[in-house]
Amino acid sequence: MKPIILTGDRPTGPLHLGHYIGSLKNRVILQETHKQYLIIADAQAMTDNFKDPQMIRENILEVALDYLAVGIDPTLSTIFVQSMIPELFEATFYFLNLVTVARLERNPTVKSEIAQKNFEKNLPAGFLTYPVSQAADILCFHADLVPVGDDQNPMIEQTNEIAQRFNHLYQKEFFKKVKALGGHYGRLPGIDGKAKMSKSLGNSIQLSEPYEQIKKKVQKMYTDPHHLHIDDPGQVEGNVVFTFLDAFDPDAEEILRLKEHYRRGGLGDGVLKQRLTQVLEEVIAPIRARRSEFAKDKGEVLRLCRKGSEEARQVVATTVTEMKSIMGVGTF
Amino acid sequence: MKPIILTGDRPTGPLHLGHYIGSLKNRVILQETHKQYLIIADAQAMTDNFKDPQMIRENILEVALDYLAVGIDPTLSTIFVQSMIPELFEATFYFLNLVTVARLERNPTVKSEIAQKNFEKNLPAGFLTYPVSQAADILCFHADLVPVGDDQNPMIEQTNEIAQRFNHLYQKEFFKKVKALGGHYGRLPGIDGKAKMSKSLGNSIQLSEPYEQIKKKVQKMYTDPHHLHIDDPGQVEGNVVFTFLDAFDPDAEEILRLKEHYRRGGLGDGVLKQRLTQVLEEVIAPIRARRSEFAKDKGEVLRLCRKGSEEARQVVATTVTEMKSIMGVGTF
Numbered sequence: 128m129k130p131i132i133l134t135g136d137r138p139t140g141p142l143h144l145g146h147y148i149g150s151l152k153n154r155v156i157l158q159e160t161h162k163q164y165l166i167i168a169d170a171q172a173m174t175d176n177f178k179d180p181q182m183i184r185e186n187i188l189e190v191a192l193d194y195l196a197v198g199i200d201p202t203l204s205t206i207f208v209q210s211m212i213p214e215l216f217e218a219t220f221y222f223l224n225l226v227t228v229a230r231l232e233r234n235p236t237v238k239s240e241i242a243q244k245n246f247e248k249n250l251p252a253g254f255l256t257y258p259v260s261q262a263a264d265i266l267c268f269h270a271d272l273v274p275v276g277d278d279q280n281p282m283i284e285q286t287n288e289i290a291q292r293f294n295h296l297y298q299k300e301f302f303k304k305v306k307a308l309g310g311h312y313g314r315l316p317g318i319d320g321k322a323k324m325s326k327s328l329g330n331s332i333q334l335s336e337p338y339e340q341i342k343k344k345v346q347k348m349y350t351d352p353h354h355l356h357i358d359d360p361g362q363v364e365g366n367v368v369f370t371f372l373d374a375f376d377p378d379a380e381e382i383l384r385l386k387e388h389y390r391r392g393g394l395g396d397g398v399l400k401q402r403l404t405q406v407l408e409e410v411i412a413p414i415r416a417r418r419s420e421f422a423k424d425k426g427e428v429l430r431l432c433r434k435g436s437e438e439a440r441q442v443v444a445t446t447v448t449e450m451k452s453i454m455g456v457g458t459f
Numbered sequence: 460m461k462p463i464i465l466t467g468d469r470p471t472g473p474l475h476l477g478h479y480i481g482s483l484k485n486r487v488i489l490q491e492t493h494k495q496y497l498i499i500a501d502a503q504a505m506t507d508n509f510k511d512p513q514m515i516r517e518n519i520l521e522v523a524l525d526y527l528a529v530g531i532d533p534t535l536s537t538i539f540v541q542s543m544i545p546e547l548f549e550a551t552f553y554f555l556n557l558v559t560v561a562r563l564e565r566n567p568t569v570k571s572e573i574a575q576k577n578f579e580k581n582l583p584a585g586f587l588t589y590p591v592s593q594a595a596d597i598l599c600f601h602a603d604l605v606p607v608g609d610d611q612n613p614m615i616e617q618t619n620e621i622a623q624r625f626n627h628l629y630q631k632e633f634f635k636k637v638k639a640l641g642g643h644y645g646r647l648p649g650i651d652g653k654a655k656m657s658k659s660l661g662n663s664i665q666l667s668e669p670y671e672q673i674k675k676k677v678q679k680m681y682t683d684p685h686h687l688h689i690d691d692p693g694q695v696e697g698n699v700v701f702t703f704l705d706a707f708d709p710d711a712e713e714i715l716r717l718k719e720h721y722r723r724g725g726l727g728d729g730v731l732k733q734r735l736t737q738v739l740e741e742v743i744a745p746i747r748a749r750r751s752e753f754a755k756d757k758g759e760v761l762r763l764c765r766k767g768s769e770e771a772r773q774v775v776a777t778t779v780t781e782m783k784s785i786m787g788v789g790t791f
Contacts, residue, residue: 169788169789169791170552170553170788170789173553173556173786173788174555174556177553177556177557177628178628180629180786180787180788181787183788184787184788184790184791187791188791208789208791210783210788210789211789213545213546213548213549213779214545216545216548216549216551216552217545217548217549219548219552220502220548220551220552220585220592221502221505221509221585223506223583223584223585223588224505224506224509224583224584224585224586225509225583225585226583226584227581227582227583227584228560228582228583228584228587229580229581229582231584248561249559249561250559250560250561251555251556251557251558251559251560252555252556252558252559252560252563252587252588252591253552253553253555253556253557254556255560255584256555256584256588259584260552296509296510297512429791432791447545451542454505454512455512455513455516456501456502456505456512456515456516456542457501457502457540457542457543458516459501459516459519459520459540459761459764
């Protein structure tokens with residue numbers, strides 16, 4: 128049996144190059160050798176967007192389109208929508224007993240998100256407890272691996288703590304230890320050089336970006352602010368154009384040469400930006416083409432999501448039934 | 460249409476006289492004029508008994524037997540088991556977004572329970588959030604009324620806050636305001652005079668108590684410790700025998716006379732205890748008889764619980780489907 132992967136996205140916007148290099152590209156490779164479940168986590172997205180469910184609903188289709196566009200094969204990967212699987216909330220309910228409030232409050236990921244969202248004073252209970260829901264997502268599929276960025280390791284730890292607590296309390300090795308699958312490309316910066324590419328920060332390049340937009344965005348890209356004349360020596364570190372070339376240009380040797388030239392002086396930003404525009408267009412063009420092909424029949428994409436959700440629901444329902452039977456709940 | 464009542468018990472032990480006078484007796488009357496849903500809240504009982512699910516499981520039958528024994532008519536009232544209705548946990552999940560952690564921490568009922576259970580340092584998240592699950596139980600049945608003791612008013616307030624928040628956020632008057640149904644007998648003390656009758660405190664008289672046990676327990680009952688000789692004047696206030704006579708003896712006039720006599724002196728505890736034993740036997744005997752009749756076919760009782768759970772599940776599933784459609788979740 129293939130090892131099982133659980134991964135996915137909150138549907139809060141169409142996906143961008145940061146998602147592509149950070150996870151999507153890998154998923155296309157991993158689906159060949161792993162049983163991959165892709166969660167479109169709309170219910171989890173509600174924990175910090177409960178005032179705007181429409182935005183979430185609309186983005187379910189966008190994310191599904193992005194998945195198909197990058198090459199996710201629905202016969203290999205199961206794409207599903209979290210809110211279609213009520214049993215996940217049932218598992219979450221019982222897991223909430225296995226975690227203390229203090230433990231949730233110590234979660235570094237949640238802590239920094241709370242600060243970021245100004246939730247300090249009015250922290251919704253659903254937001255504090257979302258790592259328990261994430262644990263349910265992972266454990267209900269008996270996932271072996273969860274691909275994570277460095278900032279998501281606490282999520283894996285929390286999941287394994289819940290699994291261990293369950294196995295110990297109810298005296299059965301039911302949930303296995305899940306492993307973080309690292310080694311991915313880290314975080315792609317925004318075109319403004321800010322640490323995180325994000326649609327809401329307006330510094331992203333979407334996977335569906337038209338060529339003219341790519342060109343425009345690369346033109347605006349942050350380089351070396353002190354590199355005023357072509358002949359000046361330029362700085363490569365923190366220069367977003369080079370960060371992107373490193374990430375997306377297949378010709379690593381040429382990039383090395385260009386970096387040396389840039390450092391010496393005599394290489395203008397314009398040349399580099401032209402190159403990057405072409406490189407990005409080569410990445411995005413086939414994605415964009417497939418995306419617009421799939422977008423012609425949105426009903427079919429939604430049908431795929433429903434079918435995937437039904438398939439995923441069966442797996443989860445089986446796990447939750449077994450879980451309840453082990454606890455001895457709901458089996459009077 | 461009859462007004463809807465949601466009420467019930469955590470299955471943590473067979474029910475006792477405190478439950479009878481405080482709620483069960485009224486439920487038998489209310490079922491004639493109201494649509495009554497009786498929740499056996501096993502999942503909620505897990506929030507502070509997650510280490511002992513077997514105890515909960517075994518007591519589901521005990522509580523159901525007690526219901527039938529006191530005269531709950533399953534053709535009028537719907538008896539159901541909470542864990543059989545996964546949609547309740549789905550509603551709970553979305554409601555958790557509508558309540559802040561600070562608000563839950565301020566809940567006076569939960570606060571005093573946390574202290575009582577020594578949960579201060581290791582408060583399970585499931586216990587802090589159980590009022591949200593209670594709100595889901597109430598709202599998913601569109602209950603008009605919830606019978607409560609004085610200490611449960613915060614639960615009604617919390618429920619109405621969630622309902623209002625939902626209606627306001629998602630712009631539809633979907634959940635109505637639920638009313639507390641008070642006017643019940645307050646809290647029956649234990650036979651030791653302690654404020655609360657409770658099986659775990661060993662000061663209770665069960666609804667299934669055999670006559671000899673009733674007699675024994677009444678003999679041990681706390682009276683007036685200064686009433687050493689029959690001729691001494693005795694105190695009626697805080698005298699548990701009189702508290703019980705007030706609660707269960709149908710002849711209020713005679714009790715008034717007995718109180719006067721006791722205060723004057725010349726009336727022994729023995730006479731009163733004999734009377735109380737008979738009074739309690741008259742209350743319990745028919746309950747005990749019906750209980751042992753029902754207990755002959757436990758399979759039938761469990762079948763009733765399953766049937767009630769199916770019926771209740773349909774109501775809840777309809778509410779949750781509508782609720783999700785109003786939020787615009789799971790309806791892509």
